[in-house]
Amino acid sequence: MSSKNMVVSFLNVGQGDATHIVFPNGEHMLVDINLDRKNGGIDVIQYLEDVLPKNGKKKPQLAVFVNTHPHDDHLRGIGELAERVDIKEVWHAGHELESDKGARPSYDEFLALLKAKGDDAMQLVAKSDAFRTVGDATVHVYRPSRGVKKKMSDTDQEQVVHDECAVLKLTYGGTSILLTGDSNLGAWKSIVKHYGGDLQAHVLSASHHGSRTFYKAATEDDEAYTEHLDAIAPETVVISVGADNPHDHPHTDMRKEYESRASVLHTADNLTVVATVSAEGAVTLAHGDADFQDTYQLPAPDDEKQSAAKCASAAAPAAATLTSRTRLGDVSKTA
Numbered sequence: 568m569s570s571k572n573m574v575v576s577f578l579n580v581g582q583g584d585a586t587h588i589v590f591p592n593g594e595h596m597l598v599d600i601n602l603d604r605k606n607g608g609i610d611v612i613q614y615l616e617d618v619l620p621k622n623g624k625k626k627p628q629l630a631v632f633v634n635t636h637p638h639d640d641h642l643r644g645i646g647e648l649a650e651r652v653d654i655k656e657v658w659h660a661g662h663e664l665e666s667d668k669g670a671r672p673s674y675d676e677f678l679a680l681l682k683a684k685g686d687d688a689m690q691l692v693a694k695s696d697a698f699r700t701v702g703d704a705t706v707h708v709y710r711p712s713r714g715v716k717k718k719m720s721d722t723d724q725e726q727v728v729h730d731e732c733a734v735l736k737l738t739y740g741g742t743s744i745l746l747t748g749d750s751n752l753g754a755w756k757s758i759v760k761h762y763g764g765d766l767q768a769h770v771l772s773a774s775h776h777g778s779r780t781f782y783k784a785a786t787e788d789d790e791a792y793t794e795h796l797d798a799i800a801p802e803t804v805v806i807s808v809g810a811d812n813p814h815d816h817p818h819t820d821m822r823k824e825y826e827s828r829a830s831v832l833h834t835a836d837n838l839t840v841v842a843t844v845s846a847e848g849a850v851t852l853a854h855g856d857a858d859f860q861d862t863y864q865l866p867a868p869d870d871e872k873q874s875a876a877k878c879a880s881a882a883a884p885a886a887a888t889l890t891s892r893t894r895l896g897d898v899s900k901t902a
Contacts, residue, residue: 600648635732808834
């Protein structure tokens, strides 16, 4: 039996998302990217340059970049990433936004990347069987059911993009980690209808930075929908969120709902959160320490000084273990 692990790092990128996965076979995937100087985010690209393999190439090699949906806080920095890292494949939700050229710079850069990748740019489509097997790990796709291809108002466009945001489940050793992007209530009612019995995950990456749109229509007083949380039954919820963000994420009611069901970690408080899954399905949760944060901290917008020198020896988070548990029902020993 393989002794290799799957390592999923929920990077502290301020108000946005970026999740780095190292599969047991050594392949690397990045789900979304955000370079956020205003909210204390790390330099995702420098971090990747330090940890990605080169395999004899000039540039570091990233097997897959996944975009859950083309909003700035999930795409900011994609142009620079494409320049500095060799991306083999791009997976995306198929959204085609209506916008004037230059109005959405990150989206324009992403479109350029899709064009450059050609046949190596693949649209995600929800289906019951595995979208991709990576060594002994699998990637399932529960959303999108379709892409945004019709002309609509900016307001409608944002709503539909969240309705059809990509939702992925990574499974290894019988243990799963669910990545939800900014998927909303409408998406989850559909997902539960079609895949409710297959959603259980040990770790849930909270949708939309802890927004209540995951389980309520709009306001705190709206009726809560929780069938998806019952089906997922997470032991740990990770919220990728910036401190003092303008959207009040995580919303108080949503945070309390998560806390009533699971341990909750916030990147704003816990910095980069790392989930390590063993071949036997045991999960170890840890967080990056202050040295890791300092090494990759992006300079503030008004800071003309360059960020501290990056060193490869600090590339992996010096993880301080938070908790170590086996998957529910798994009698194997925790790593």
